[in-house]
Amino acid sequence: MIYGYVRVSTDRQTVENQRFEINRFCGEKGLKIDRWIEETISGTAAVEKRKLGRLMGRLSKGDVLICAEISRLGRNLLMVMSILNYCMNNEVQVWTIKDNYRLGDDIHSKVLAFAFGLSAEIERNLISQRTKEALARKKAEGVILGRPKGSRSKNKKLSGKEDEIRDLLNRQVPKSAIARKYQVHRITLDSFIKEFVF
Structure with missing residues (x-):
């Protein structure tokens, strides 16, 4: 099986660029992705809490x-x-497009894995x-950073889903099921319903 894995850290980012790169690469190599794994989660989250962790449990030789x-x-x-x-x-292969990395079981792969991981971490630390x-x-120049105190973001994760949520509630779907469907906490859903749905 060939799996395509795409991840972004926030719902303000899009996975489309990553999908495009992988599809273009597969087109050039005459490959076809059998299954896509897509998630919006920080890369610092533990692997077992991510879809990637569940995928790793299913990966097999070849x-x-x-x-x-x-x-x-x-x-x-x-x-x-x-x-x-x-x-x-x-004995699962890992290929990356931008890094042009091919993981096998040889010493060259192990050295490259270390080098790429180390350089990626150094780069992130420098950016941070x-x-x-x-x-x-x-701040030293007196610029006020962040959202003004007391203001709230106009963009919500559930924005644009008001009608769908209202319909689900009218059909007596439990709030916990709705929260799971939209991948938000129950408290987030409750506040959104109070403010925007009813």
Whole structure:
């Protein structure tokens, strides 16, 4: 089986660019994705709490996992290394498009896995540090950061779903089931219903 794995950290991002890259790569190589795994979750979340973790439990010898870049697997070196190690031990191949990485069970693959994971982590740390420095400078200059105190975001995760939620409630679907359907906490759903649905 060939699996395509795409992940974004927030619902404000889109997986379409990653899908496009993987589909283009497969087209060039004459491959076809048998199953897509798509999720919106931070790469720092534990693997077992992600769809990727459930997928890893189903992977078997000879399967191929394709993702846009190695950082989609995880946001720190140890996590990436543990995923790659699991795949190597189970004879599952991992291919990344942007990094042009092919994981096998040879020493070259193991060295590359370490190098790519380490460089991805260093790059993220540098970006994070630069962001913190820029925010500290703006704060020192008197710029007020963030949303004004007391204001609330106009964009909600459930925005645009008001009619669907109203219909589900009218059909007596339990709120816990609705929350699961839209992948939000029950409290988030309750507040949204009070503010926007009824």
